[in-house]
Amino acid sequence: MWEYTDKVKDHFLNPRNVGEIENASGVGEVGSLACGDALKLTIKVDDSETITDAKFKTFGCASAIASSSALTEMIKGLKIDEAAKITNEDIAEFLGGLPKEKMHCSVMGREALEAAIASYRGVTLPMALGEVVCECFGVTDLEIRRAIQESNLSTVEEVTNFTKAGGGCGKCHDRIQEIIQEVRKEARTLAIVDKRPKRLTTIQKIKMIEEVIEREIRPALKKDGGDIELIDVDGDYVIVSLRGACVSCAASQTTLKEYVEKILREQVIETLIVEEERA
Amino acid sequence: MTFVTNDKVVYMDNNATTRVAPEVLEEMLPYFSEYYGNPSSMHTFGGQVGNKIRDAREKIAALIGAQPDELVFTSCGTESDSTAILAALQAFPEKRHIVTSRVEHPAVKNLCERLASLTGHKHRVTQLPVDRDGMLDLQQYEDSLDEDTAVVSVMWANNETGVLFPIAEMAAIAKSKGVLFHTDAVQAAGKIPIDLAKIPIDFLSISGHKLHAAKGVGVLYVRKRTPFMPFLIGGHQEKGRRGGTENVASLIGLGKACELAAAHMQEENTRVRALRDTLENGLLARTPHSMLNGHKTERLPNTTNVSFEYVEGEAILLHLDRFGICASSGSACTSGSLEPSHVLRAMGVPFTAAHGSIRLSLSIYNTSREVDHVLEHLPPIIANLRTLSPFWQTAHRGSVGRSGSQCGCK
Numbered sequence: 107m108w109e110y111t112d113k114v115k116d117h118f119l120n121p122r123n124v125g126e127i128e129n130a131s132g133v134g135e136v137g138s139l140a141c142g143d144a145l146k147l148t149i150k151v152d153d154s155e156t157i158t159d160a161k162f163k164t165f166g167c168a169s170a171i172a173s174s175s176a177l178t179e180m181i182k183g184l185k186i187d188e189a190a191k192i193t194n195e196d197i198a199e200f201l202g203g204l205p206k207e208k209m210h211c212s213v214m215g216r217e218a219l220e221a222a223i224a225s226y227r228g229v230t231l232p233m234a235l236g237e238v239v240c241e242c243f244g245v246t247d248l249e250i251r252r253a254i255q256e257s258n259l260s261t262v263e264e265v266t267n268f269t270k271a272g273g274g275c276g277k278c279h280d281r282i283q284e285i286i287q288e289v290r291k292e293a294r295t296l297a298i299v300d301k302r303p304k305r306l307t308t309i310q311k312i313k314m315i316e317e318v319i320e321r322e323i324r325p326a327l328k329k330d331g332g333d334i335e336l337i338d339v340d341g342d343y344v345i346v347s348l349r350g351a352c353v354s355c356a357a358s359q360t361t362l363k364e365y366v367e368k369i370l371r372e373q374v375i376e377t378l379i380v381e382e383e384r385a
Numbered sequence: 386m387t388f389v390t391n392d393k394v395v396y397m398d399n400n401a402t403t404r405v406a407p408e409v410l411e412e413m414l415p416y417f418s419e420y421y422g423n424p425s426s427m428h429t430f431g432g433q434v435g436n437k438i439r440d441a442r443e444k445i446a447a448l449i450g451a452q453p454d455e456l457v458f459t460s461c462g463t464e465s466d467s468t469a470i471l472a473a474l475q476a477f478p479e480k481r482h483i484v485t486s487r488v489e490h491p492a493v494k495n496l497c498e499r500l501a502s503l504t505g506h507k508h509r510v511t512q513l514p515v516d517r518d519g520m521l522d523l524q525q526y527e528d529s530l531d532e533d534t535a536v537v538s539v540m541w542a543n544n545e546t547g548v549l550f551p552i553a554e555m556a557a558i559a560k561s562k563g564v565l566f567h568t569d570a571v572q573a574a575g576k577i578p579i580d581l582a583k584i585p586i587d588f589l590s591i592s593g594h595k596l597h598a599a600k601g602v603g604v605l606y607v608r609k610r611t612p613f614m615p616f617l618i619g620g621h622q623e624k625g626r627r628g629g630t631e632n633v634a635s636l637i638g639l640g641k642a643c644e645l646a647a648a649h650m651q652e653e654n655t656r657v658r659a660l661r662d663t664l665e666n667g668l669l670a671r672t673p674h675s676m677l678n679g680h681k682t683e684r685l686p687n688t689t690n691v692s693f694e695y696v697e698g699e700a701i702l703l704h705l706d707r708f709g710i711c712a713s714s715g716s717a718c719t720s721g722s723l724e725p726s727h728v729l730r731a732m733g734v735p736f737t738a739a740h741g742s743i744r745l746s747l748s749i750y751n752t753s754r755e756v757d758h759v760l761e762h763l764p765p766i767i768a769n770l771r772t773l774s775p776f777w778q779t780a781h782r783g784s785v786g787r788s789g790s791q792c793g794c795k
């Protein structure tokens with residue numbers, strides 16, 4: 107048995123705004139009978155771009171019906187631009203939360219809203235253009251990517267809960283895993299880039315290099331019985347000295363280039379060149 | 386949390402579990418606090434409990450036409466299923482083929498699908514298909530058996546639809562080919578007559594809570610001289626066939642429940658069947674675009690599974706809940722999975738109908754007033770949900786929405 111909030115139960119048992127608006131300004135239809143849930147949203151928009159009315163018809167479980175009803179209540183009276191900002195998390199929050207296995211119901215609401223707005227504006231939605239990853243439920247990589255980014259998902263199971271992708275035959279699990287990794291990697295690089303100022307003074311540069319060495323590089327080398335010391339920074343040249351086990355290690359050049367330089371480039375500045383101090 | 390009590394509900398979910406019969410409970414109670422001895426003990430205080438278990442064993446054996454010492458007590462139907470299948474595989478370690486069906490309960494289905502991780506061997510599993518009525522093709526079954534087949538495991542009665550497989554014929558065919566035969570009779574036992582003296586079955590599973598005994602007790606019938614290996618290894622209980630101190634009170638209760646089931650068999654197959662039929666016919670007549678899932682006659686007397694097109698099962702159940710009606714559904718949403726029941730899909734029930742399936746399963750405790758209550762409330766719920774459904778007016782188009790959203794699930 108699912109644990110539904112009173113708000114979900116209320117919107118399920120007494121759904122608001124059921125029906126279809128005739129001569130609607132925008133219509134959004136998502137899902138299908140086969141998939142087990144579907145939603146048709148119709149909106150009326152006035153000259154000031156305000157949504158004056160919204161109605162829905164939904165085939166699906168209690169969460170699907172409650173999410174649709176909540177959505178119509180949320181968007182009525184909003185400007186189109188404001189409505190476009192509503193996320194599935196907002197819908198779930200409006201309802202006091204949804205069981206995690208049911209998050210895809212709120213996602214369906216959001217997608218119908220996007221479709222309705224797109225139809226009002228007379229444009230095609232980009233989501234449908236992506237590569238279909240889950241054939242069972244017709245979910246594209248664009249939809250999966252967005253869910254991962256917005257809801258910070260990290261497992262295939264979470265992606266299934268939010269988008270239904272992977273909930274059928276399971277053939278696409280590997281592909282979903284790949285997409286998760288891609289998105290997370292992009293997110294990581296972005297985060298690092300953001301932290302990096304565009305131009306560094308030499309002092310800033312030295313400070314950052316020292317910091318990265320202390321925080322990441324030295325502890326890693328120490329695990330293998332080695333150590334590292336920063337000797338000098340000259341322009342983009344970073345002169346270091348390897349100590350302990352590193353000295354006699356045949357792989358020390360590789361360590362320097364593949365590991366130390368790579369990390370410093372990632373975290374300080376792309377152009378750094380790491381060299382070993384010559385005795 | 387407030388509890389919903391029995392007198393407030395119309396309970397029609399007896400294939401999920403049943404009420405412990407008052408007579409059964411009465412038999413059980415003294416064995417918790419008064420006669421709590423261990424049946425294995427040497428003293429009279431414990432030993433007398435052993436005598437009572439022997440009585441229970443006899444009563445259970447009588448219900449299914451078995452010898453008392455052919456029964457091994459277990460903790461549930463699932464344990465009985467696992468024990469039987471693994472015992473059969475160990476009896477023929479060189480045979481690597483299992484024949485089962487696509488509509489088995491997860492206790493058999495998932496076990497067969499994951500055998501490799503349990504036994505370390507790759508097994509070939511033939512999952513026989515069923516037709517639109519949920520019936521097997523006997524010729525196809527016979528053809529699937531070969532020298533490599535260690536065991537057949539097929540259910541006697543399906544828990545979702547109540548459909549009965551022709552177990553007597555199937556067991557005879559397996560025997561003629563020297564293949565061990567197991568049947569999961571968890572839903573059949575107590576509802577239809579079973580006579581193991583006449584049918585060459587090697588293993589048969591029973592679960593207490595499906596026939597008005599307690600949860601957490603089961604039985605595995607193992608025919609005399611059928612090779613057997615214990616699943617739970619431990620003490621000498623059950624003559625070394627299943628370690629672990631007996632669930633005494635529940636076993637004694639199960640004995641009583643089997644005695645009652647034998648006494649009620651006639652009523653189950655007349656009055657309960659009639660109630661079920663009134664309910665089923667009433668629902669189908671009052672609701673357009675509804676249909677029966679499963680064979681109309683080759684079926685348990687207590688079960689009906691009806692699909693209502695264009696609406697979704699969980700939504701129906703939650704509305705029924707408001708009227709105190711307990712039922713279940715094969716819709717995806719009720720299970721937390723995203724696909725509807727594997728049984729209905731194996732039968733080829735279209736998705737449009739599988740998502741809106743409702744199972745009502747009765748017992749001798751149901752009354753015609755309760756049937757009327759369901760007939761009064763269920764059809765309006767369907768009508769109401771259909772007014773919400775985008776498919777109902779555009780009727781029967783099957784799909785709306787952007788391209789690429791059609792389901793390709795098999």
Ligand SMILES: Cc1ncc(COP(=O)(O)O)c(C=O)c1O
Pocket residue numbers: 400401460461462463464490492540542543544569571572592593594601603
């Ligand atoms: C056909 C069938 N087999 C096995 C089981 C499992 O029984 P238990 O719950 O006692 O493990 C059930 C119960 O749901 C069943 O219906």
